[in-house]
Amino acid sequence: MTNNLTPQTPAEGILKRNDWGYSKLYNVPCSCGGDNCHHDVWIEAEDTGVTVTTYTQQKSKWWSLNRFQIIWTLLTKGYIEYEASITMTEQQTLNYAETLKSAIVDVKKFKEDHAKSV
Numbered sequence: 001m002t003n004n005l006t007p008q009t010p011a012e013g014i015l016k017r018n019d020w021g022y023s024k025l026y027n028v029p030c031s032c033g034g035d036n037c038h039h040d041v042w043i044e045a046e047d048t049g050v051t052v053t054t055y056t057q058q059k060s061k062w063w064s065l066n067r068f069q070i071i072w073t074l075l076t077k078g079y080i081e082y083e084a085s086i087t088m089t090e091q092q093t094l095n096y097a098e099t100l101k102s103a104i105v106d107v108k109k110f111k112e113d114h115a116k117s118v
């Protein structure tokens, strides 16, 4: 293991899909190469701050619960829990973190600049 990794530009494992100024969309592939566990990360500047939303095609464990468990969980919690994992290399993880940091700064700045010019 190496400890001298630095964030990369362009970043390995982080694909910029779109950039609307106010918001940016990235795709983060899973290092297993599978199509089902990649993430889409959407960073958006709003009046209340910056929102980071991740989307992933998840396979819930619905099918492993019986009907009663599903209904009970919905009644008591209002949702069904499931989880998604993504496997990233050390370098990719670092790039992910760095991309989030700079995207947050970018969208905030865009929003502030835009607000001034109106």
Ligand SMILES: [Zn+2]
Binding pocket: 030, 031, 032, 033, 034, 037, 038, 085, 086, 087
């Ligand atoms: Zn995977």
